[in-house]
Structures are given as C-alpha cells and as structure tokens.
Amino acid sequence: MATATTVFDYLISLPRGTLHALYADPWTCQAIFRDLHGLAKQYVVRLMFVSTPMSLSSLLNWVKPDEISQHKDCLEKLIALHVCEEVSQPQGHIPSKNPDGNRFILLNKTFQMKFNDTIASANQESWLKPLEPTVDQKKIEKELQEYSQRCFDAILNSMLNPKETKSLHPSIQRLVLQTGLMEEAKNSLHITSKGFQFLLWDTYTQIWTLLLAYLSTTENQRDALSLIFQLSFLKMGQHYSTNHLSPSHLRIIQDLSLFGLIYQRRENNRTEKSFYPTRLAIALSSTQSAAHNGNTHTHTSSSEGYIMIEQNYRMYAYTNSPLQIAVLKQFVKITYKLPNMVMGMISRESVRDALRHGITANQMIGYMRQHAHPEMLKNFPVVPETVADQIRLWETERSRIKYEKGIYYEKFPSPAAQANMVEYAKQLGVLLWSSDAGFFAKESDLLKEYIKKVSKA
Amino acid sequence: MAWEALRSNRKIEADGALSAPRGLTQDDTSLLVVLLDTNPYIWSQRKQKELEWSSVLEHVFNFMSAYRLLKHENRLAFISVHPGESKLLYPGSTDPTGTDMEDIKNEIVTQLNAHTRNEELLKSNSGWSPMLSGALSLALCYINRIQREEPLIRPRILVLHASPDVSNQYISIMNCIFSAQKKSILIDTCILGSNDSPFLQQASHLTGGIYLKPSQQKALLQYALTCYLPDPFARKFLSLPTLTRVDFRASCFCHKETIDMGFVCSVCLSIYCGITLVCQTCGTRLLQMGTAKKPLVKKALPAAPK
Numbered sequence: 001m002a003t004a005t006t007v008f009d010y011l012i013s014l015p016r017g018t019l020h021a022l023y024a025d026p027w028t029c030q031a032i033f034r035d036l037h038g039l040a041k042q043y044v045v046r047l048m049f050v051s052t053p054m055s056l057s058s059l060l061n062w063v064k065p066d067e068i069s070q071h072k073d074c075l076e077k078l079i080a081l082h083v084c085e086e087v088s089q090p091q092g093h094i095p096s097k098n099p100d101g102n103r104f105i106l107l108n109k110t111f112q113m114k115f116n117d118t119i120a121s122a123n124q125e126s127w128l129k130p131l132e133p134t135v136d137q138k139k140i141e142k143e144l145q146e147y148s149q150r151c152f153d154a155i156l157n158s159m160l161n162p163k164e165t166k167s168l169h170p171s172i173q174r175l176v177l178q179t180g181l182m183e184e185a186k187n188s189l190h191i192t193s194k195g196f197q198f199l200l201w202d203t204y205t206q207i208w209t210l211l212l213a214y215l216s217t218t219e220n221q222r223d224a225l226s227l228i229f230q231l232s233f234l235k236m237g238q239h240y241s242t243n244h245l246s247p248s249h250l251r252i253i254q255d256l257s258l259f260g261l262i263y264q265r266r267e268n269n270r271t272e273k274s275f276y277p278t279r280l281a282i283a284l285s286s287t288q289s290a291a292h293n294g295n296t297h298t299h300t301s302s303s304e305g306y307i308m309i310e311q312n313y314r315m316y317a318y319t320n321s322p323l324q325i326a327v328l329k330q331f332v333k334i335t336y337k338l339p340n341m342v343m344g345m346i347s348r349e350s351v352r353d354a355l356r357h358g359i360t361a362n363q364m365i366g367y368m369r370q371h372a373h374p375e376m377l378k379n380f381p382v383v384p385e386t387v388a389d390q391i392r393l394w395e396t397e398r399s400r401i402k403y404e405k406g407i408y409y410e411k412f413p414s415p416a417a418q419a420n421m422v423e424y425a426k427q428l429g430v431l432l433w434s435s436d437a438g439f440f441a442k443e444s445d446l447l448k449e450y451i452k453k454v455s456k457a
Numbered sequence: 458m459a460w461e462a463l464r465s466n467r468k469i470e471a472d473g474a475l476s477a478p479r480g481l482t483q484d485d486t487s488l489l490v491v492l493l494d495t496n497p498y499i500w501s502q503r504k505q506k507e508l509e510w511s512s513v514l515e516h517v518f519n520f521m522s523a524y525r526l527l528k529h530e531n532r533l534a535f536i537s538v539h540p541g542e543s544k545l546l547y548p549g550s551t552d553p554t555g556t557d558m559e560d561i562k563n564e565i566v567t568q569l570n571a572h573t574r575n576e577e578l579l580k581s582n583s584g585w586s587p588m589l590s591g592a593l594s595l596a597l598c599y600i601n602r603i604q605r606e607e608p609l610i611r612p613r614i615l616v617l618h619a620s621p622d623v624s625n626q627y628i629s630i631m632n633c634i635f636s637a638q639k640k641s642i643l644i645d646t647c648i649l650g651s652n653d654s655p656f657l658q659q660a661s662h663l664t665g666g667i668y669l670k671p672s673q674q675k676a677l678l679q680y681a682l683t684c685y686l687p688d689p690f691a692r693k694f695l696s697l698p699t700l701t702r703v704d705f706r707a708s709c710f711c712h713k714e715t716i717d718m719g720f721v722c723s724v725c726l727s728i729y730c731g732i733t734l735v736c737q738t739c740g741t742r743l744l745q746m747g748t749a750k751k752p753l754v755k756k757a758l759p760a761a762p763k
Contacts, residue, residue, distance in 0.1 A: 030526060033526060034526070034527070034528060034529060037483060038483030038688065038690045038691045039483075039691050039694050039695070041527055041691070042686065042687050042691045042695065045523060045682050045683075045686055046682065046683055048682070049679055061696070062695060062696065063694050063695055063696060064694060064695070064696050067693070067694040070694055071694065118522075118526065119519055119522050119523050119526065120519055120522075121518075121519075121522055121557075121558045121559055121562070
C-alpha cells in the first residue's frame with residue numbers, strides 16, 4: 001500500500017469533510033498554519049478578517065510581478081488543504097475575461113473562526129490539563145530524554161539487526177513492512193533500500209514517516225491527528241492526566257508510547273493516570289531545521305554531534321552506540337573500535353556499497369553534516385570539500401552507462417535515403433546514435449511510417 | 458511547505474550552505490522588538506478619529522500573538538518608550554520560552570501600570586519628550602545580546618510612535634539608525650500621531666523597513682498584520698508599501714533645530730545653523746583670524762523633495 005510521504009500530501013488526500021472536522025480544533029489549525037510555506041502563512045493572516053469573497057486576480061496585487069509562480073503555488077496548496085475555499089461569485093459581479101477574475105476564494109469558515117480566536121487569545125484552553133509536578137523537573141526531563149531515545153533507537157536498531165527484529169512490537173513491525181522500509185523474505189524481515197535511506201534521514205522526517213503510516217492504519221484518523229497536533233503544543237517535563245480522555249484517544253496514546261513520543265511513568269502512590277510528552281512529540285510542530293540545528297528550545301535526541309571527517313578520508317566517530325556505528329557502517333569501512341570511539345575510512349568500495357543499497361551521495365554527506373562533531377561545525381564547509389566532492393564523483397561514476405531502448409536500422413536503399421531518415425529522426429528527437437552503416441533510434445511510430453514509405457519507394 | 462521543502466532543503470544543506478553566510482530561508486527564526494510609545498501626555502490628548510490607548514494596546518497584543526503563531530521558535534521583546542526612561546518590559550523575570558500569550562500580556566500590563574504611575578520620572582527631567590533614542594539603543598543592545606546566544610536569529614524592530622520628534626535627540630537617533638543599518642536590522646515604523654516623523658522616516662528608509670502612517674487607525678491590527686508581520690523571507694515576494702518621500706532634513710548640532718541649509722565642519726562633518734569659529738565637536742578652527750569674510754564651507758543639505 002502506498003503511503004503519503006509528507007503530512008501535507010496526507011492531509012490533501014483526506015476527504016473534504018474530514019478536513020473540515022479537523023479544523024474545528026484550534027490546535028490543529030495552529031499546527032497546520034505553522035507548517036505552511038512562509039508566504040502562505042502571510043496569506044492566511046491577510047485573509048483572516050476578510051468576509052467578502054476575493055477574486056484571484058485581485059490577490060495578484062499582493063506579490064511582486066516576478067514572484068507570481070510562488071504566489072500561485074501557495075494559493076493552490078491552500079485551496080488543496082481546504083484552508084482556502086473557492087466560493088461562488090458574489091452578486092453583481094461582472095464576469096471578467098481573465099479566468100482568474102472569476103474565481104473567488106475565502107478562508108474556510110471553521111478555520112477562520114478558530115484562528116481568529118487563537119490570535120485574540122480567546123478559548124485557548126487546551127483539553128489536556130497539566131497536573132501538578134510530582135518529581136523534580138531536571139530528573140524527569142532526563143528520564144524523558146533517555147526513554148524517547150531508547151524507544152526510537154530500538155526501532156532503528158532492529159531494522160539493522162535481523163536478530164533483534166523479533167523483539168519489535170508487532171504493530172511497529174507492521175508499520176515498517178507497510179512503509180516498505182523492510183520486507184519479509186524467508187520468514188524473516190530484511191531491510192530494503194528505502195530502509196537504508198530512512199536510517200540516514202533526520203529524526204524529524206523519520207518520525208513523520210512512521211506516524212503517517214500509523215495514521216493510515218488507525219480507524220479514527222481524525223482523533224489521532226488532532227491528538228498528535230495537540231501534543232506538539234504541550235510543555236516539556238509536564239504531565240497530563242488521562243482520566244477524561246476518550247477510549248480512542250487512550251489507545252492512540254498507548255500506540256504513540258511505542259514510538260517514544262509519549263512516556264507513561266509508573267508511580268505507585270498515584271491513582272490518577274498520566275502521561276508525559278517527550279521531546280520527539282514536542283518537536284513535531286517545529287520546523288525540521290530547528291529540530292536538528294541544536295536550537296535551544298527544541299533539542300531532538302540526536303542533536304549532539306559525534307562525527308569528525310578529515311581531508312584524508314579518515315572518519316572518527318565519538319560514539320559507542322551500536323546503532324550509530326551500524327548506520328556509519330553503511331558507508332564507512334570501520335577499522336578500529338575503541339571504548340569511546342570508532343575510526344574508519346571512507347573508501348570507494350565502502351561508498352559504492354552504500355550507493356548500491358540505494359543511498360545517495362547527498363544523503364551520506366547530509367548525515368555526516370547533521371551529526372558533525374561540534375569542533376567540526378566550526379569549519380566551512382563542515383564536511384571537507386575533497387571528501388564531499390569525491391563521494392559525489394563516486395556516485396556519478398555509477399551512471400556512466402545509460403540504458404535506452406531503441407531500434408537499430410541498417411541496409412538502406414540508398415545513402416541519400418539513409419541521410420533523410422537520420423535527418424528526420426533527429427528532427428523527431430529520437431535519434432540516439434548514427435554511423436555510416438546504420439543508425440539507432442528510439443521507438444517512434446512516425447519514424448517507422450516514414451521508413452516504410454521511403455523503403456517502398 | 459516545511460514538510461515538502463524537506464527533500465530540497467537537504468540538497469541545499471548537502472552543499473555546505475548551513476554554516477555559510479546564509480541567504481533568507483523560510484526556516485529563519487526571527488526576533489521582534491516592539492517599541493511602544495507610552496507617553497501619557499500624548500495618549501490623554503487623542504483626537505476623535507485617533508485610536509484610544511486601550512485599543513492600541515489590544516491591537517498590539519493581537520499582533521504579537523499572531524507573530525508568535527508564525528513559528529514556534531520566534532522570539533519577542535517589548536520596550537516601552539516613556540518620557541525620561543525606556544524600559545524592557547518583556548522578557549522580564551520569567552522564562553521566555555514556552556510562555557502563553559496570556560502570561561506575556563499580563564506581565565507587560567502589570568509592568569506598564571507600575572511604570573506609568575511612577576510620577577517622579579515625569580517630574581524629574583526632560584519634560585514630556587519620550588526617550589525614543591534611549592529605547593532604540595536599548596533594543597539594539599538587547600538584539601546584540603540575543604545574537605550572541607543565537608547567531609542565526611533574524612532581528613527586526615517595530616516602532617509604534619505617537620509623540621512628535623524631539624530635535625535634540627537627532628544625533629543619538631541617527632547613530633542608532635546607522636548601527637541598525639550596519640547590523641542589517643530592519644526598523645519598521647508606525648506613526649499613530651497626527652504628524653509624520655522625519656526621524657523615523659529616515660530610520661525605515663535607511664534600514665529597509667516599512668514606514669506607515671495609517672489613515673484609518675481603527676484598522677491598526679489589519680495594517681500591522683499586512684505590512685509588519687511578514688518576515689524578511691516573505692517580504693522578498695510581497696509587494697509592500699514603500700516611502701516615496703523622505704524628509705532628509707538634519708538638525709544642527711548647536712541648537713538642535715531642524716534646518717534646510719547649514720554649515721558643515723570640513724573635518725568632522727558636524728552641522729551648524731550659523732557660522733562658528735571653532736567646531737564644537739572636533740575643536741578645529743574653521744576660520745582663520747583676519748580672513749573672517751568668507752565662511753570656509755557652506756553646503757546645501759538635501760532639501761525635502763516636494
């Protein structure tokens with residue numbers, strides 16, 4: 001089953017009614033708004049107080065003349081998301097020649113109302129109420145960090161070690177199969193090339209990929225989505241009561257704790273059940289760069305860098321995590337393993353191995369940059385140019401041969417006829433190669449007809 | 458959109474753009490410093506068509522809340538421009554991260570009340586003129602501090618001003634403007650009084666910000682959301698109001714009066730409204746004894762284009 005790759009693709013694929021129902025939740029509106037394109041955000045704000053339909057042609061005045069394509073992209077997205085809706089022409093409108101002059105849009109009524117409330121800070125009450133803290137803040141933050149890291153690393157780790165796959169929770173097993181990250185062969189699970197690529201993505205993309213797959217399997221998508229969006233607005237280190245949650249929400253909370261998004265702490269002396277959101281959950285609504293730039297507000301689990309690359313293709317990784325070493329092994333030949341670090345070489349063979357698994361050069365370089373050691377971050381560019389360029393060269397090396405399907409023509413009635421045919425094939429744009437003896441062209445009905453005609457004559 | 462731009466972003470990052478002097482991206486975190494004129498004298502003398510103090514405050518709060526909505530990491534600061542003193546009201550004592558708009562509002566309002574009741578300030582010095590230059594320097598210092606913590610942040614300043622310009626602040630305001638220009642900090646200005654402010658016109662003009670004097674103050678929030686909310690990234694695409702006429706007139710250094718034509722020291726470029734023998738700023742003797750007939754330098758200042 002094909003799954004949407006981004007949450008927007010996913011939202012767009014939802015039926016209109018579901019989206020409308022989603023917008024009834026102010027937190028969902030906020031989360032969706034935050035992840036819109038920078039320009040689209042401005043449009044939503046500008047349309048917020050507008051109650052009479054606006055024609056698309058009048059909206060054109062908002063942008064500089066050179067940026068119209070951006071403008072149109074943004075509007076299309078807003079319309080696809082049903083944040084903006086096309087409405088019928090207002091009364092007394094004189095039809096204009098320009099088709100855009102006859103298309104009118106307004107902000108989705110529900111969205112507009114909820115968003116208005118948010119800005120005016122009215123009805124801001126979250127339906128998840130924080131409870132009085134029971135444990136020391138520092139202690140709980142550390143616990144949360146460790147927990148989410150452990151959960152998520154377990155998922156990634158088991159993808160690399162077939163032996164450990166069995167220990168995965170069945171529902172997560174189902175997810176990785178469904179997203180095509182692993183496949184089943186001979187009664188055991190194997191990682192696919194998509195899975196290898198997945199390992200090199202940043203945590204933010206990884207979580208969303210899994211979450212989207214999860215969403216497409218749950219029965220109550222709407223509840224799940226609004227809960228996920230709501231989670232990203234909660235405060236770190238606070239816990240929230242589960243007492244007044246609906247059964248479907250409770251189940252989703254249980255499921256999300258498998259990913260490490262939610263932590264349920266065992267406390268014996270409490271009757272009320274509660275849960276803590278982890279950093280992974282809170283980072284969901286912040287943009288991806290902030291999540292791994294080491295921004296002070298939203299550290300994700302992987303923000304501390306550990307990789308150092310030298311210009312001579314040596315790599316030092318200050319880590320002892322089996323997962324990180326396993327990921328590095330995908331494209332680095334590990335030579336030494338010390339208690340606190342591993343050393344390896346980036347070689348043509350090791351990179352070609354990775355390329356064969358479907359990992360691209362940019363993914364490898366991106367991974368090294370993303371997990372670069374703080375000392376290395378001071379350099380510019382972060383990954384030494386020689387190394388980055390060489391990895392790219394090794395990648396292009398593999399595409400020296402290009403396959404094209406075609407037909408070889410030879411034995412022409414006359415050299416003049418041959419020249420005509422080559423000329424015609426060139427005009428059609430199907431000619432791949434030609435010599436005195438014959439020529440090679442992509443399959444084309446027009447060319448075939450022409451050749452038949454010429455050969456008969 | 459953020460999720461969609463992911464793939465393409467990664468490609469850009471892979472080319473080493475992350476630590477390069479970066480261009481504008483939609484992932485930029487911004488820092489907005491709001492400067493609000495809190496001169497009680499001006500706000501008690503509002504004309505009929507002009508917006509009341511309480512509604513101005515409400516509009517500003519709504520604008521700030523919209524700004525915070527744009528991005529989770531967006532940072533905000535609030536400075537009051539009061540006669541005799543400008544003060545950083547937010548962020549104050551509380552932790553700036555993860556606070557609700559409601560908390561921010563309360564903090565600012567409490568501080569404002571305490572601040573405006575402090576009548577000693579009013580009696581003590583500088584009469585009724587609000588310390589715009591002081592507030593601007595405070596904003597710049599604050600931005601400088603934050604930039605040290607987060608070098609990637611994109612700062613900008615929004616000045617909401619109602620009082621008339623005070624010409625004896627000319628030099629200090631111009632110095633602030635030039636510092637802002639150097640650090641590429643935009644200064645957006647919104648005039649809520651009855652007259653244009655040549656100082657702030659120059660501030661916006663030189664820093665690339667937007668200067669606006671809303672003709673219908675009731676729609677202040679709408680003006681603000683349309684013009685001041687877009688971050689530098691979105692401003693690349695949007696067509697926003699530009700200033701057609703800027704009053705470039707300077708104030709003289711000797712009597713702090715706005716002048717069209719003046720005398721300029723040939724050494725340090727100080728401006729004087731009349732002939733002076735010795736430059737007050739750099740001490741250069743401008744006129745030779747005995748040849749006092751002709752002034753050494755006379756330079757027409759750029760007059761206001763009509």
